[in-house]
Amino acid sequence: xxxxxxxxxxxxxxxxxxxxxxxxxxxxxxxxxxxxxxxxxxxxxxxxxxxxxxxxxxxxxxxxxxxxxxxxxxxxxxxxxxxxxxxxxxxxxxxxxxxxxxxxxxxxxxx
Amino acid sequence: xxxxxxxxxxxxxxxxxxxxxxxxxxxxxxxxxxxxxxxxxxxxxxxxxxxxxxxxxxxxxxxxxxxxxxxxxxxxxxxxxxxxxxxxxxxxxxxxxxxxxxxxxxxxxxxxxxxxxxx
Numbered sequence: 077x078x079x080x081x082x083x084x085x086x087x088x089x090x091x092x093x094x095x096x097x098x099x100x101x102x103x104x105x106x107x108x109x110x111x112x113x114x115x116x117x118x119x120x121x122x123x124x125x126x127x128x129x130x131x132x133x134x135x136x137x138x139x140x141x142x143x144x145x146x147x148x149x150x151x152x153x154x155x156x157x158x159x160x161x162x163x164x165x166x167x168x169x170x171x172x173x174x175x176x177x178x179x180x181x182x183x184x185x186x187x
Numbered sequence: 188x189x190x191x192x193x194x195x196x197x198x199x200x201x202x203x204x205x206x207x208x209x210x211x212x213x214x215x216x217x218x219x220x221x222x223x224x225x226x227x228x229x230x231x232x233x234x235x236x237x238x239x240x241x242x243x244x245x246x247x248x249x250x251x252x253x254x255x256x257x258x259x260x261x262x263x264x265x266x267x268x269x270x271x272x273x274x275x276x277x278x279x280x281x282x283x284x285x286x287x288x289x290x291x292x293x294x295x296x297x298x299x300x301x302x303x304x305x306x
Contacts (some may be wrong), residue, residue: 079256108295118280118297119231162229175221175295179230 099165210281217283
């Protein structure tokens with residue numbers, strides 16, 4: 077079945093450093109979504125990417141969807157302590173399939 | 188923005204009892220709701236998908252007689268954990284989708300979750 081993988085599992089960075097998490101799917105995706113879950117909280121939708129090669133930015137966050145629509149990345153520039161949390165990617169083969177979540181990347185930011 | 192609530196946020200129960208968790212979409216109608224389970228430091232595992240007015244679709248390995256789902260209205264879905272046991276202790280999260288999986292409009296909005304502890 078469809079699998080969604082993420083690396084790294086954990087990342088500890090000094091405040092101000094950049095951070096990137098990578099998401100890879102075993103199958104081509106129709107779209108990919110990114111969520112952030114703060115410690116003790118629930119997942120919050122960040123963005124959805126649909127087009128091959130798409131790049132979207134939200135302030136210090138840059139999201140990219142691969143040309144083959146099988147991988148994606150989230151890059152945070154100059155991390156802040158408010159960026160702490162677990163970032164999940166979630167994808168589906170078609171818009172009518174269920175969403176499969178990746179295992180998440182847990183980000184810690186050292187002040 | 189779209190808000191989804193869950194009740195209760197936390198529940199502790201004795202082994203063998205049943206627990207009902209409610210998921211409500213507060214400012215939109217949700218034709219589709221999803222129930223997930225999340226163990227500590229792990230990802231979200233989809234348990235079932237419910238569509239208003241029809242039976243829920245359960246994922247492989249999820250016992251439908253143990254996890255009863257009712258999506259009685261466009262704003263309310265309930266998950267009942269029947270005869271709960273300690274291994275059912277987990278974080279249960281619902282999400283709601285405002286549209287029936289229409290391409291480009293399939294954003295899910297998550298509830299705050301319910302932490303279930305079975306003694």
